[in-house]
Amino acid sequence: xxxxxxxxxxxxxxGVVATELGxxxxxxxxxxxxxxxxxxxxxxxxxxxxxxxxVEVPTYPLFKYPPYSLALASKIAEVVExxxxxxxxxxxxxxxSVCGNMARDMVSSRxxxxxKVVSTLHGTDITLVGNHPSFFPITKFGMENSDALTxxxxxxxxxxxxxFGVRKQISTIYNFIDYEEYRPIxxxxxxxxxxxxxxxxxxxxxxxxxxxxxVEDVIRIFYNVQKEVPSRLIMxxxxxxxxxxxxxxxxxxxxxxxDFLGKQDQIKSLLSIxxxxxxxxxxxxxxxxxxxxxxxxxxxxASQVGGIPEVVLNNETGFVSPLGDINKMAKxxxxxxxxxxxxxxxxxxARKRVIDKxxxxxxxxxxxxxxxxxxxxxx
Numbered sequence: 001x002x003x004x005x006x007x008x009x010x011x012x013x014x015g016v017v018a019t020e021l022g023x024x025x026x027x028x029x030x031x032x033x034x035x036x037x038x039x040x041x042x043x044x045x046x047x048x049x050x051x052x053x054x055v056e057v058p059t060y061p062l063f064k065y066p067p068y069s070l071a072l073a074s075k076i077a078e079v080v081e082x083x084x085x086x087x088x089x090x091x092x093x094x095x096x097s098v099c100g101n102m103a104r105d106m107v108s109s110r111x112x113x114x115x116k117v118v119s120t121l122h123g124t125d126i127t128l129v130g131n132h133p134s135f136f137p138i139t140k141f142g143m144e145n146s147d148a149l150t151x152x153x154x155x156x157x158x159x160x161x162x163x164f165g166v167r168k169q170i171s172t173i174y175n176f177i178d179y180e181e182y183r184p185i186x187x188x189x190x191x192x193x194x195x196x197x198x199x200x201x202x203x204x205x206x207x208x209x210x211x212x213x214x215v216e217d218v219i220r221i222f223y224n225v226q227k228e229v230p231s232r233l234i235m236x237x238x239x240x241x242x243x244x245x246x247x248x249x250x251x252x253x254x255x256x257x258x259d260f261l262g263k264q265d266q267i268k269s270l271l272s273i274x275x276x277x278x279x280x281x282x283x284x285x286x287x288x289x290x291x292x293x294x295x296x297x298x299x300x301x302a303s304q305v306g307g308i309p310e311v312v313l314n315n316e317t318g319f320v321s322p323l324g325d326i327n328k329m330a331k332x333x334x335x336x337x338x339x340x341x342x343x344x345x346x347x348x349x350a351r352k353r354v355i356d357k358x359x360x361x362x363x364x365x366x367x368x369x370x371x372x373x374x375x376x377x378x379x
Contacts, residue, residue, distance in 0.1 A: 001371055002031045004080060004115075006072070006090040006100060009040040012208065013288040014122035016042055017152070017175050018091040024178070024364050026050040033085060035076055037068065041265055053079050069095040076103035080115050087371050089118045090146075093125040094135055097142030116374045119146040120173075123285025123306070124212075126160055140164045148374040153307025156285040171370055174310070175286050176363035179354050182295035185272040192273040195259060201231040201337045204274040204298075206267060206289045207281070209239030214303075216241070217280040217326050219248045219258070221301070224330035226257055229337045233258045233278075234270060271296045275343065276333055282323060284308050290318075295354045297347030301333050311358070317350040 003025055007018035019042035022032045026049040034040060034052045043052065055075045057066040072095070076088060080103060088104060090096035097119040108114040119142065126139070143149055143166055150171045151157040157170045196202050203222055207213040215235070222233045235245065235258060242260065249255045264270065271277075277293035279302040284290075286307040290300045294311075300318035302308045312318045319332035336343045356362075 001087060001368075001375075002033070002083060002085045003087045003089055003371070004033045004035060004076060004085045006035045006076065006088065006096045007040060008092055009036040009038045013175070013286065014092045014120075014125070015040055016288060017122070018089075018120075019043060020177070021089075021364070021367065022050060023047055024360055025367070028364065028368070031083075033079055033083060035072065035079070069099055072096075073099040073102040073106070076100065077106040080104075081107050081111060084113075085115055086375060087118055088115050089120065089367075089371075091120045091122060093119060093121055093139050093142055095142075097146055098138055101142060101145045116147040116371075117145075118148045118150065118370065118374060119143060120150045120152070121156060121160060121285075122152055123156055123283070126156065126163060127283060127285070136164075140166070144168060148370055150370065152286040153310050155307045155310065159285075171366075173366045173370070174358055174363060175288050175291060176358050176360055177288075177291055177295055177354065178360045179295045179351070182268065182271075182292060182354075184296050184351075185269075188269075188272055191269060195234060195273065196232050198230065201229055201275045202234060202273055203231060203276045203278055203333065204234045204236065204270060204293075205278045206236040206270075207239075207279075209237050209242045209245070211241055212282045213239075213241070214280045214282055214324075215245040216248050217324065217329075218278050219245050219252065219254075220326045221278055221280065221330045221333065222258070223252045223254055224327065225333050225337070226254060228334045231257070231337065234274065235260045236262075236264050236267060236270060238262045267292070268296075271298065274298050275337060276301055277318075278329070278333070279303070279308070280324075280326065280329060281305065281308075287311050291354060291358055294318075294350035297344075297351045299336055299343065299346040299350055301329050313349070313353065317346060317353050 005022045008015040019040040026032045032050045037055050055072045057068050057071045088100045090100040100117040104117050150173045154172050205218045277300045284306040300312045303323045304320040314320045321328040
């Protein structure tokens with residue numbers, strides 16, 4: 001098949017999943033074309049069967065905001081018509097689903113051939129952006145006019161139906177990772193010594209530091225943990241709440257035990273040395289970072305929200321707690337860190353769950369089957 005993928009190219013779960021999907025599809029012999037305003041950061045080398053098409057937005061004094069959506073739709077239509085692309089797979093509803101539908105209709109009106117549009121919803125495109133009154137009607141229009149619709153968790157599927165009243169079929173296809181690329185690294189002592197020179201336990205948090213990620217809760221959880229277990233915290237990411245987290249750490253007197261690293265493209269080496277992942281988010285439609293941590297045999301301490309319970313099995317691959325219950329989250333973390341055998345057992349169960357449920361081998365065929373059904377007129 002020839003597949004076009006439209007995604008956000010920067011840091012974020014939707015862009016990561018879309019890029020990795022394209023890479024895996026290309027490995028399986030499909031021809032894949034990416035569309036965005038810059039190369040997705042995960043496309044860090046040449047991949048056979050994979051192409052990138054940059055969307056250039058012309059500037060004009062009349063426009064206060066350059067019309068990226070129109071330029072994107074035009075570029076998709078141009079390439080789809082030229083390359084005879086079968087599937088336009090858009091990730092993130094706003095504005096991509098509308099752009100994909102527009103491009104499909106443009107091609108159909110000119111050639112009579114009609115590629116199919118598959119829209120994958122990732123979470124904030126529905127719960128934050130698409131749910132805004134300014135975007136609600138067009139977001140619903142984009143979803144309902146797609147040829148097939150997918151969500152990354154059953155919780156997000158339910159929320160999509162509840163918020164938008166979507167009646168068409170929605171396929172839940174979970175996010176995935178290539179677990180071979182997240183194989184635990186043996187003899188990584190030098191790296192760990194840099195962050196834990198006195199053999200402290202290492203906790204890690206990775207996010208975009210928006211309010212929904214509750215990074216201040218991360219600091220408070222760690223504050224309770226470090227009183228019971230010699231430990232340090234690695235904070236990876238950046239965003240509006242970083243300054244609040246840094247100030248709270250200063251107020252609690254634990255600044256010297258925390259490393260704020262900012263955004264990092266390569267998180268694998270950091271995950272490989274961690275003992276626990278803290279994920280006390282207010283909302284997670286899936287929680288891709290939890291999956292990445294679990295592949296490294298790292299148990300997850302998380303909120304019982306969104307799609308997280310579909311990923312993290314409570315009392316087996318980690319612990320999930322009511323939103324905001326930092327005392328329980330800290331207690332669960334302390335329990336694992338004080339019991340090496342339990343920490344190891346949870347870690348082994350975590351990696352096994354990734355392999356059994358969220359591997360490339362399990363998930364990519366689901367997308368291929370969806371494409372085939374959609375091309376045949378079903379979804």
